[in-house]
Amino acid sequence: MKVIAEGAASGKIILMGEHAVVYGEPAIAMPFAATKITATMQEASQDQLTSNYYSGSLAEAPANLLNLQNLIGKLRQDFDAPPVDCRIVSTIPAERGMGSSAAVAVAVTRAFFAWQEIPTDQARVLNYVNGAEQIAHGNPSGIDAAATSGQQPVFFQKEQPLEPFQLNLTGALIVADTGVKGKTRDTVQDVATLLRLQPEKTRAAIGELGQLTRAARIAISDNQPATLGELMNQAQTLLQQLSVSDASLDHLVQVARHNGALGAKLTGGGRGGCMIALAKDRHTAAIIANQLENAGAKATWIQELGVCQYV
Structure with a gap:
């Protein structure tokens, strides 16, 4: 176990397909690396969170951080880890459709794996992130999690698998x-x-x-x-x-x-x-x-x- 470790995630944008995606048409989402979230993690006597939105005991965090409470709790339980001091720094504006909640979950999950020195891959990260997103949004499409954790545009259509594809565009x-x-x-x-x-x-x-x-x-x-x-x-x-x-x-x-x-x-x-x-x-x-x-x-x-x- 490392003394302290870091994880990061980017913001995301919907490039094309807003609203039409609700009715079975495709949409394209892209990672937007100009905005990002960084999480650091180290051992503590009890679970603590420090962020722009809330700082204090994770157990006493407001209800809209239930997704983060559950994510950290599940990670600790699955890997028998001690309590954590988690610090989050974000440049992704909240409630602007830029994937803030998914990016937080990606950054925290990556920080935890790095802290515990656990080998990981994209699928393993997304498993935990999608669980947190279900708490945050009820029935997420998965596109925010894929875009904030990836490096390629994602082509998405209802009831179809997400399709990352090559970003080959100047500008x-x-x-x-x-x-x-x-x-x-x-x-x-x-x-x-x-x-x-x-x-x-x-x-x-x-x-x-x-x-x-x-x-x-x-x-x-x-x-x-x-x-x-x-x-x-x-x-x-x-x-x-x-x-x-x-x-x-x-x-x-x-x-x-x-x-x-x-x-x-x-x-x-x-x-x-x-x-x-x-x-x-x-x-x-x-x-x-x-x-x-x-x-x-x-x-x-x-x-x-x-x-x-x-x-």
Whole structure:
């Protein structure tokens, strides 16, 4: 057993397929390494947690940390480990659709395995992470766990296995936070209502979003950033038709496009949360990010795309 050990995980974004994925169409999620969570672990007299959100005895942590309580408890039980002092540092904004809860579970699990010097692999990590996610979200798809723990985009379709695929794309991705908490539950319900009231038009939009996602997978694999940008723009138009965008998102999308983005759209549940933009290079991405902050974005992050980011 090491004296102290560390584990890390990235954030994630939904690149394409929001809302349509609920109705059987595919979605693409990507690790977003510009935001991350780091967990450190060492022995203590009783289980302790230190984080930006809560610090103190893990047994007395608030109810919304039940997933973390159970995760650490199960790890300790399965490997007969002593009480832990777990410290978490995060740059992933909470409640913005960037996989914060899954990333915490990935980082903590990796830190525990490193601390106990237990050989591990991706499947073993995901087994524990998915258990924590079931407590946090009830019936998670697994896409957050896969994206925050992996290094490749993930193609996901309901009742189908997750498919990681090659990220072969030059350029840079910008994420901007509107500063407004996303309203995923409301937007999902409103799309369902729209489907009931305007079935033909809504089904057509959902189907088209699915086709755009399939085309985006090809563009990512074949290094076609301009094509991917146009697909993102088309997806944003359809998401606006489905009423899941809002003024804060639309404003930042337009700012990004007017400052050189190849494409821009909301990411996640919508009506707040974050938007994403694709730039041809990091220099252009920095210009776009600066203009987004000038236009009201609460924070921006840039990730260069391609294999080089993981070296």
